[in-house]
Structure formats: structure tokens, C-alpha cells
Amino acid sequence: MNAVAHAAAEPPASARQLAALMEARRTVLPRRLGAPGPDRAEFAQILGAAASAPDHGGLVPWRFVVVPAPQRGRLADVFAQALLQRDDAATPEQQGQAREKAFRAPLLMLAIVRMGPGNAEIPAAERILSAGCAIQNMLLAATALGYGSALTSGKALQSDALRTLFALDRHDEPLCFVSVGSVTAPKAGPARPAPSRYTRELGGGPELSPCS
Numbered sequence: 001m002n003a004v005a006h007a008a009a010e011p012p013a014s015a016r017q018l019a020a021l022m023e024a025r026r027t028v029l030p031r032r033l034g035a036p037g038p039d040r041a042e043f044a045q046i047l048g049a050a051a052s053a054p055d056h057g058g059l060v061p062w063r064f065v066v067v068p069a070p071q072r073g074r075l076a077d078v079f080a081q082a083l084l085q086r087d088d089a090a091t092p093e094q095q096g097q098a099r100e101k102a103f104r105a106p107l108l109m110l111a112i113v114r115m116g117p118g119n120a121e122i123p124a125a126e127r128i129l130s131a132g133c134a135i136q137n138m139l140l141a142a143t144a145l146g147y148g149s150a151l152t153s154g155k156a157l158q159s160d161a162l163r164t165l166f167a168l169d170r171h172d173e174p175l176c177f178v179s180v181g182s183v184t185a186p187k188a189g190p191a192r193p194a195p196s197r198y199t200r201e202l203g204g205g206p207e208l209s210p211c212s
């Protein structure tokens with residue numbers, strides 16, 4: 001193989017770095033995320049990554065509300081309230097466990113998508129998709145900076161108490177919490193699905209021919 005053909009066959013370094021970064025991003029649940037969290041400059045970089053998400057119509061339909069340490073107690077109250085709303089027989093111990101989730105990662109944000117009003121040409125699915133891209137960019141930025149990260153949802157997300165705490169109106173949909181911090185206890189994640197599991201060629205067989 002000559003040098004030119006070899007160069008064409010090898011993905012460029014940037015592509016290899018990107019593949020490694022994406023592969024390195026794993027969910028590290030908040031209970032495994034500790035101090036230190038991102039400093040101010042790193043936080044700005046993580047947040048800035050969201051801005052590169054595709055965004056049909058330029059709506060910026062997503063936003064992130066940071067829950068700083070002095071506010072974690074209010075979120076803990078919401079988690080306990082949401083539990084009691086679902087199960088009024090929840091024990092004090094169970095309420096304590098629910099509360100404890102609010103104090104876990106050094107950086108904790110709620111991701112919210114705005115489903116309206118205005119610009120009805122951009123449907124809900126596109127707004128949520130844009131939010132997902134923004135969030136993934138942030139997770140990759142956090143990974144590149146050496147932090148672990150996680151998305152978490154849970155039933156409290158749909159509670160009235162949470163909507164009130166975050167001042168959500170009827171157009172706002174809470175999507176998930178985003179947690180970032182230093183990995184205290186690494187754990188292997190599930191195997192990644194093979195592309196053949198999620199890719200098909202219209203009118204074709206199992207073999208994919210990308211550009212023919």
C-alpha cells in the first residue's frame with residue numbers, strides 16, 4: 001500500500017480522538033460522583049458545549065437550572081414530598097433516602113425543554129431532539145475534562161413539587177438531571193449496541209453500502 005492510500009485508509013487523529021472520547025463517556029451514577037467538581041472555567045466549557053447542538057429555528061428550546069449547594073435542601077424537600085405523594089406510607093428512612101439523592105454530585109442541573117409557545121413549525125420531537133444533542137455535547141465536554149457524568153430521571157421529575165420549585169410553566173418539560181463530578185468508584189457500563197442493531201438500508205439487505 002502506498003503512502004497516499006494508507007493515509008486515506010487511516011482515520012485522521014481528530015476522528016480517532018472523538019471516537020475515544022465518545023467511547024469513554026459512560027454513565028457514572030451520582031452516588032459515585034464526588035469532589036472536586038468542575039471549576040468555573042470548566043463549567044463554562046461544559047455549558048458552552050450545549051450551544052453547538054443542532055437547533056431547528058434557533059429556538060434554544062432547552063435550558064439548564066443549576067442546583068448549587070445552598071439550594072440542595074430545597075430539592076431534597078421536593079424528593080421527599082414527591083415520594084409521599086406516591087406513597088403516603090413511606091417510612092422516615094425511605095424519605096431520608098429520597099432526600100439524600102439531592103446532595104450527591106458536585107454539579108447538579110435540571111435539563112428542561114420548552115415545548116411552546118410560538119413557532120409551531122418546530123414540533124415537540126425536534127425540540128426534545130435538540131435538547132438531547134445539547135446534553136450529549138455537555139456530557140462529552142465533561143468527559144474530555146476528565147469528569148464522570150450521569151443523566152437521571154425518576155418519578156419526582158413529574159411531581160408538582162418539582163415543577164413549583166423550578167418555576168416551570170405549562171410549556172416546560174423537565175427532561176432529566178445532569179450530574180457531573182469526579183469519579184469516586186469506577187464501574188464498567190453495559191456493552192454498546194452494534195450498529196447493525198440500529199441501522200438498515202431502505203430496500204436493501206443486511207449489508208450496508210453507505211454512499212453507492
Ligand SMILES: Cc1cc2nc3c(=O)[nH]c(=O)nc-3n(C[C@H](O)[C@H](O)[C@H](O)COP(=O)(O)O)c2cc1C
Pocket residue numbers: 025026027028029151152153154175176189190
Ligand atoms: C434521559 C435519560 C435519563 C436517564 N435516567 C437514568 C436513571 O434515572 N437512572 C439510571 O441508572 N440511569 C439513567 N439513565 C442512564 C442510562 O441508564 C445509561 O445511559 C445506559 O445504561 C447506558 O449506559 P452508558 O450511559 O454508560 O452508555 C438515563 C439516560 C437518559 C438518556
